[in-house]
Structure formats: structure tokens, C-alpha cells
Amino acid sequence: MAKERQIIEIPEFLTVRELATLISASPIEVMKQLISNGMMKTINDQIDYDTAAIVVEEMGYEAQPVIEVVEEALDDEKLPAWKRLYANEDPKNLERRPPVVTILGHVDHGKTSLLDVIRKTQVAEGEAGGITQAIGAYQVTHNGRKITFLDTPGHAAFAAMRARGAQGADVAVLVVAADDGVMATTKEAIAHARASNVPIVVALNKIDKRNANPEKVKQELSDVDLTPDEWGGTTMVIPVSAREKKGIDDLLEAILMTADEAQIYANPKGRTAGTVLEAELDKSRGAIVTLLVQNGTLRLGDVVLAGVAEGRIRAMFDENGKSIKEASPSTPVQVMGMSGMPTAGDLFTTYKNEREAREILDERKQAHALATVKGPRNLSMEDLLKQFEAGVVKELRLILKADVQGSLEPIVNSLSDLKVEGLGTKILHAETGNITENDVNLAISSQAIVIGFKVEADNAARRLAESNGVEIRTYSVIYQLIDDVEKALKGLLEPVYEDKVIGIAQVLKTFKVPKYGKIAGCSVRDGEARRNAKARVKRGSVYILENATVGSIRRETEDVREVRAGFECGIGLDGFEDFRPGDLIEFTVRERVN
Numbered sequence: 001m002a003k004e005r006q007i008i009e010i011p012e013f014l015t016v017r018e019l020a021t022l023i024s025a026s027p028i029e030v031m032k033q034l035i036s037n038g039m040m041k042t043i044n045d046q047i048d049y050d051t052a053a054i055v056v057e058e059m060g061y062e063a064q065p066v067i068e069v070v071e072e073a074l075d076d077e078k079l080p081a082w083k084r085l086y087a088n089e090d091p092k093n094l095e096r097r098p099p100v101v102t103i104l105g106h107v108d109h110g111k112t113s114l115l116d117v118i119r120k121t122q123v124a125e126g127e128a129g130g131i132t133q134a135i136g137a138y139q140v141t142h143n144g145r146k147i148t149f150l151d152t153p154g155h156a157a158f159a160a161m162r163a164r165g166a167q168g169a170d171v172a173v174l175v176v177a178a179d180d181g182v183m184a185t186t187k188e189a190i191a192h193a194r195a196s197n198v199p200i201v202v203a204l205n206k207i208d209k210r211n212a213n214p215e216k217v218k219q220e221l222s223d224v225d226l227t228p229d230e231w232g233g234t235t236m237v238i239p240v241s242a243r244e245k246k247g248i249d250d251l252l253e254a255i256l257m258t259a260d261e262a263q264i265y266a267n268p269k270g271r272t273a274g275t276v277l278e279a280e281l282d283k284s285r286g287a288i289v290t291l292l293v294q295n296g297t298l299r300l301g302d303v304v305l306a307g308v309a310e311g312r313i314r315a316m317f318d319e320n321g322k323s324i325k326e327a328s329p330s331t332p333v334q335v336m337g338m339s340g341m342p343t344a345g346d347l348f349t350t351y352k353n354e355r356e357a358r359e360i361l362d363e364r365k366q367a368h369a370l371a372t373v374k375g376p377r378n379l380s381m382e383d384l385l386k387q388f389e390a391g392v393v394k395e396l397r398l399i400l401k402a403d404v405q406g407s408l409e410p411i412v413n414s415l416s417d418l419k420v421e422g423l424g425t426k427i428l429h430a431e432t433g434n435i436t437e438n439d440v441n442l443a444i445s446s447q448a449i450v451i452g453f454k455v456e457a458d459n460a461a462r463r464l465a466e467s468n469g470v471e472i473r474t475y476s477v478i479y480q481l482i483d484d485v486e487k488a489l490k491g492l493l494e495p496v497y498e499d500k501v502i503g504i505a506q507v508l509k510t511f512k513v514p515k516y517g518k519i520a521g522c523s524v525r526d527g528e529a530r531r532n533a534k535a536r537v538k539r540g541s542v543y544i545l546e547n548a549t550v551g552s553i554r555r556e557t558e559d560v561r562e563v564r565a566g567f568e569c570g571i572g573l574d575g576f577e578d579f580r581p582g583d584l585i586e587f588t589v590r591e592r593v594n
């Protein structure tokens, strides 16, 4: 009988050296096999699965692709976020898990109060009172079923997490104060929840207040497509009072019903994976990391890899600081033993041993370094359009901010009507007010661009947008805005750049400076001469040099970055020495004009 062949698991791509290691052969042997199959490869060349499989089979083994259960599913944007973690699990292994709930809403509408009240009234009998909650999440039991609450209210945290591709929550509780109604932040929160496919339950808080007006708030909710079920809609709107501890049971019931509809499952025996909720560095104990288990079961001693941190779990605690040995899906835990600090929102998975985890960590660090060199993910209109054309995204997603409601409406209407060959726009969020970090976070996580009409982006928003390559476009004329979006849809929107003159210097005399070559002694006539600008040289009415790099600008003997009009300086241009007195050196910067 033929001997059964050893199975070798091969990734989609690997180097010749890695393949040799996998089959315990020398790289030379592998290279010889490749040559005999007509392929010249060096030891560090990458080969694909099919090529590697030929070598593996010829060397007497059986090839099989590596099945990367979790990571593969995580990338599947089409799946609702909470299903990605167990997408590749066999349905027969799936079990219902407690829903993970995040609380969102406008400031002062009662998020913190509600979280407090839920924790105090619902924790298991006997434990209440003496509890010191150690971590930013807790579990309550309602009618024998558990619910996990993320204790970081505010959608900024939620948005930041989403922006990193993570998904902690299965259900969003939107807190709306009955005396105040739907506010700007409420709408942002709705946009975030919707963009991540998280169902919303509304907690209509502060109904104890004399000026509470639930009917008015329900109307406002209907206006933003959260029509209460009692009005024939699909949104559960639960009147509560955090102050008087009223309606809490109803709210928990509504959360469970919503969760049941959303079919929140996990395989407790599957590959362990989840999300990092928090990480802090303790001087004596090292990294203390809060994890939310979302699939599989996390155990003491497991090797965990989260973002660019890795380690074996030395100690594990539940939300009350009690030491535990294992944690099932939807359980928040605090763990110690990780080297390095993961970031909130990183996904974590477990590995068989530290060696395996470290290898992947090294790859990640390299990829991370590479990505940093390459710069941030670009989300300019043109780039999105490329994805759009390639069918990666089906609509051009926009986040719209305008100065007043009166300008928002016509813009939204015109944009919604725009259709170019069946492709259209999707406005994820439209609101009055300046462009904030929240808008940018929503753009990052939803692959959208931010459009402002007669508004500005605040500094924090600009910084975040710049570091993440999110495009913010602002307009002051409606038809230009619409025109640009239409052009984008048509694929016509090529960026137009113009060189803008920011300063002019006149050459007075020339001289030679050791190391610097020939330098023009100039007087700055207009604007400023700037070291990091480009320069062109005009003699009479003719440009004799264009687009030159400024080599040096010196005042007296010092190198300077810029010199303003009215001052004299020495200017050197790279690769050009033919200055003559009277020449004008124009300093230009490239600016985008559309």
C-alpha cells in the first residue's frame, strides 16, 4: 500500500527560502526543482501557491493551502461587521452569544447616568454595592441572559475604533433626552451606527422631567428615519429615566430583542479572536490590556497577538478584578503578559505558540513600516473613483457639512438626484456646522470624502484628515460643488494644479561661494523667497529657467528658510549658475485649483 504523503500547508505567497524551511529542504534543492520546471528564482524571490505546490508535490509531499480562518473573514467588507469574526465557522458550531452594546448620544443626554444605573441595578445579587469596576466594559444579566456594555460612552471612541476597522458593538443604544430631542451629535451617532451596520435602539431618557416632550422627539426621530415601531416604523424607542431608574428593564428587553434579530453568534470552540478595548502601561505590571472576546474562548496561557503587540497571558481578570481562567465570547477581560502596547480597536487572535505569533508579528511590523513609508491610505476623490470604477465601492460616499439648513437641503437634493450611468452618491451624513474630527473619522471608516459648504474644518479635523489621507473639499458656490461631484462620477475630475508665485527676488550681483557654487546676491522685491518653494528665472520677458530647486538661501552667513520683501539675501539654485544682474527669480508653490 502506498505510504500516505505528508501534508504541507502553503500560504498564498512565500519566498523560496520559506518554502525550503517548510519542507526541511535546502533552498538550493528548491531552486533546482524550480529550474527543472522552467523557473529561474533566487532564494529571496517570491513564488505563489501554485508554483510552490508543484515543488512540494515533486518532492514527495502533499500541498494544501493554509486556511486563515479569521483574517480572511475580517477583510470581507460585505459581511456585517459583527459576523466577520466567525464568518468561516461551520454554522453547526455557532451558538448565541451575549450582545455587546455601545451607548451613543448627544452630550448631557444621560449616557453616563444610564450606564451607571444599568450596572448598579442589574449586576448579580450580592455583588452589587461592593463592586469596583476595573475595566471599561461590564456584563449584566437580564431574564437569565447576559448583555455586555461597553463603558466608553460617546461616539468619538466608537468612531475612532471603527476608523481602525474594528467593530466592538453589536447593538447601539442611542440616548436622546426627552426634553432636548435629536441634536447634531445624535445625528452623527446615527450615521456612525448605520455606517457600521449596527442596529439602533433608542433610549428616550429624562422622561421624568416636567418639560419632557416625548411626542416631539419621536417626530424628530422619524425625520431621521428612526420611526418608532408604535408609529409603524421599525425602531424601538424606550422611554426611560436614569434618574428615577425607570424603564431600564424595558430597555434591556429591547436590546435582547434587537440582538436576536441581528443573530449574534460565535463559536466558543473556534479560533479565538476579538477586539482590544483599552491598553495601559502599569509601571510595575507592564501592559494591562482589556480585550473583548468575540469568537472562541480565551484561556490563561494563550499566546495572543494584537496589532503589533504579542505575548502569553500570565493573568486574566473579569470586570470585577476577579482572577479567571477562561473567557467565552462577548466577555470583556483584562489580561497581563503582553509585550508592547496594542491600540484600542486592534483585533486580536491567538496562536499555538510564541514563535508562530512572533513570526507574524515581524511580518506585520515590516508591513507596517512599509505602509508608513508609502504614506497614509489615500482617500482623495480620484482614488475613491478608481475603486468605484473597479467595482470595489458602488457609490461615491459623501459626508456633507454646510453653514445652514437652508443650504444643506438643496445640496442634498441635487446630489441625491445625480446619477451617472447608474452610479450615484450616498450621503452618509449631512449636518450643519464646521467639519470636525468626528466627520473625518466617519470618512476614514466609511471610505468617504468630506464636503463642506461655507464651513471650515477645525484644526484637529485637518490634522486627522492629513494623517489619514482623507480628502476635505470646501466650496462656497453650490453649483461648483455639484459640478465637481458630477465630474467625479463621470470620472472627469483630474486634479488641476497651478504654480502660484509667492515671492520675487531681483538679482543685484553674483559671486562664488566655496561649496555653494555661484550665488545670486538678491533683493527680495515682493512676497518672500522660500527655501522649499520652486523657482524660475525671468530675464526680460523670457523665462530662461523653470521649475528649479532652490539650493540655498542665506542671510549674511546663515542658511535661512525664507526671506521677506525688503531684505537682501544670497540665493543658489540647483544646477544653474548663469545669473545676471537684473534677472528676476520667482518663487512658486504648486496649488490645487479644483
Ligand code: GDP
Residues within 6 Å of the ligand: 105, 106, 107, 108, 109, 110, 111, 112, 113, 114, 153, 205, 206, 207, 208, 209, 240, 241, 242, 243, 244
Ligand atoms: P452624558 O454626557 O450623556 O454622559 O450625560 P450624563 O449622564 O452626565 O447626564 C447629564 C446630566 O443629566 C446630569 O446632570 C444627570 O444627572 C442628568 N440626567 C441624566 N439622566 C437623567 C434623567 O433621567 N432625568 C433627569 N432629570 N436628569 C438626568
